[in-house]
Amino acid sequence: MTRISGVSLRRVLDSRGNPTVEADVLTVSGGFGRATAPSGASTGEHEAIELPPNEAIAAARKHAVPRLVETVHAGNQREVDAALRGADGTEEFSEIGANSAVAISMAAAKAGADVLGAPLYQHLGGAFRGDQFPVPLGNVVGGGEHAADATHIQEFLAAPVGAPSVAEAAFANAAVHETVGDLLTERGIPAAKGDEGAWAPAIDDSEAFEIVAAACDQVAEEVGFDISFGLDIAASELWDGDAYQYGETSRSPEEQIDYVAELVHEYDLAYVEDPLEENDYEGFAALTERVGSEALICGDDLFVTNTERLQQGIEQGAGNSILIKPNQIGTLSLAVDAIETATRNGFTPVISHRSGETEDTTIAHLAVATGAPFIKTGTVGGERTAKLNELIRIAEDAV
Ligand SMILES: C=C(OP(=O)(O)O)C(=O)O
Numbered sequence: 001m002t003r004i005s006g007v008s009l010r011r012v013l014d015s016r017g018n019p020t021v022e023a024d025v026l027t028v029s030g031g032f033g034r035a036t037a038p039s040g041a042s043t044g045e046h047e048a049i050e051l052p053p054n055e056a057i058a059a060a061r062k063h064a065v066p067r068l069v070e071t072v073h074a075g076n077q078r079e080v081d082a083a084l085r086g087a088d089g090t091e092e093f094s095e096i097g098a099n100s101a102v103a104i105s106m107a108a109a110k111a112g113a114d115v116l117g118a119p120l121y122q123h124l125g126g127a128f129r130g131d132q133f134p135v136p137l138g139n140v141v142g143g144g145e146h147a148a149d150a151t152h153i154q155e156f157l158a159a160p161v162g163a164p165s166v167a168e169a170a171f172a173n174a175a176v177h178e179t180v181g182d183l184l185t186e187r188g189i190p191a192a193k194g195d196e197g198a199w200a201p202a203i204d205d206s207e208a209f210e211i212v213a214a215a216c217d218q219v220a221e222e223v224g225f226d227i228s229f230g231l232d233i234a235a236s237e238l239w240d241g242d243a244y245q246y247g248e249t250s251r252s253p254e255e256q257i258d259y260v261a262e263l264v265h266e267y268d269l270a271y272v273e274d275p276l277e278e279n280d281y282e283g284f285a286a287l288t289e290r291v292g293s294e295a296l297i298c299g300d301d302l303f304v305t306n307t308e309r310l311q312q313g314i315e316q317g318a319g320n321s322i323l324i325k326p327n328q329i330g331t332l333s334l335a336v337d338a339i340e341t342a343t344r345n346g347f348t349p350v351i352s353h354r355s356g357e358t359e360d361t362t363i364a365h366l367a368v369a370t371g372a373p374f375i376k377t378g379t380v381g382g383e384r385t386a387k388l389n390e391l392i393r394i395a396e397d398a399v
């Protein structure tokens with residue numbers, strides 16, 4: 001029986017040292033699931049609402065827990081997530097907080113899997129899942145909202161598209177990260193790490209392109225498979241209402257499209273996330289028209305894992321890929337809806353961590369459960385390797 005017998009909520013630390021919501025879900029037959037909400041720094045304005053954890057916990061205890069306990073089945077994810085939506089009563093989870101909602105939603109999924117004795121990816125994806133693994137996009141240099149005085153572009157990503165296994169892909173990304181560190185040292189450039197463990201040197205974007213391209217090439221040669229290059233520009237953070245501000249350089253929307261199209265060609269980019277600000281569907285469409293056959297043009301802040309916003313993107317040809325962050329929308333069911341809508345319409349889903357993370361591994365299972373071709377997890381740091389190591393275990397059937 002997966003009927004929920006108890007839900008407990010607490011504040012725990014995330015990777016930035018901020019409090020976040022953790023949920024435990026228990027079932028009448030002794031099933032147990034625990035999950036923790038991540039938290040963004042470069043958040044989209046259309047995301048579901050993250051409340052201060054104390055408030056989110058108090059509101060969820062009052063409104064959601066009584067609806068779940070003794071009534072809802074942890075093994076029925078749609079039922080769990082509908083109860084969370086009903087308890088909240090708003091479109092954007094502003095009553096109980098998307099942080100409480102997503103923690104409970106993910107913990108219930110784990111409790112459901114526990115009762116079944118099945119790995120989470122199989123509970124979420126079905127008996128025939130588990131043979132398709134995502135390519136991990138590894139953040140190796142970063143700045144923007146994730147590190148002060150570093151690059152303007154938020155993330156320079158290694159994309160080991162030719163890796164024969166998820167384990168080899170994860171190790172290749174770590175090698176690119178290490179090589180970037182060596183190249184920075186050779187140039188006498190000191191670098192701390194940003195929120196996601198990427199190097200955060202005080203260099204121009206152009207120098208970062210040079211270094212990351214060299215590191216990807218060097219490691220590709222060593223490992224013997226292709227390592228492409230990707231970006232999360234996080235352009236909403238550069239947008240001032242009129243133009244994109246890269247320090248001294250300002251680019252109009254048209255110039256931004258030209259700039260990104262040139263980057264795609266110059267660096268053979270496989271992936272570009274948020275090349276334009278979060279409401280510019282037309283700009284996304286224009287860029288997709290130009291380079292969409294060469295690179296994934298992915299909407300993060302544009303779509304915020306929201307099926308309605310994605311639907312508009314599909315209609316307008318704005319992008320060809322969607323970033324999936326369950327806490328942007330509040331429940332696993334809504335995240336899966338977005339993934340399925342994307343896949344049906346030829347948009348590539350990319351499952352993603354947040355800059356504020358925990359040791360929670362749900363997104364690794366979600367990627368395998370849905371057969372998503374890519375996952376963005378970072379490269380080094382315990383909260384990032386937690387997801388990569390879980391993928392390695394799933395591939396070995398050792399979860
Ligand atoms: C992971 C990201 O950062 P954050 O969690 O800060 O939104 C992102 O922008 O893709």
Ligand SMILES: [Mg+2]
Nearest residue numbers: 232273274300
């Ligand atoms: Mg992003």
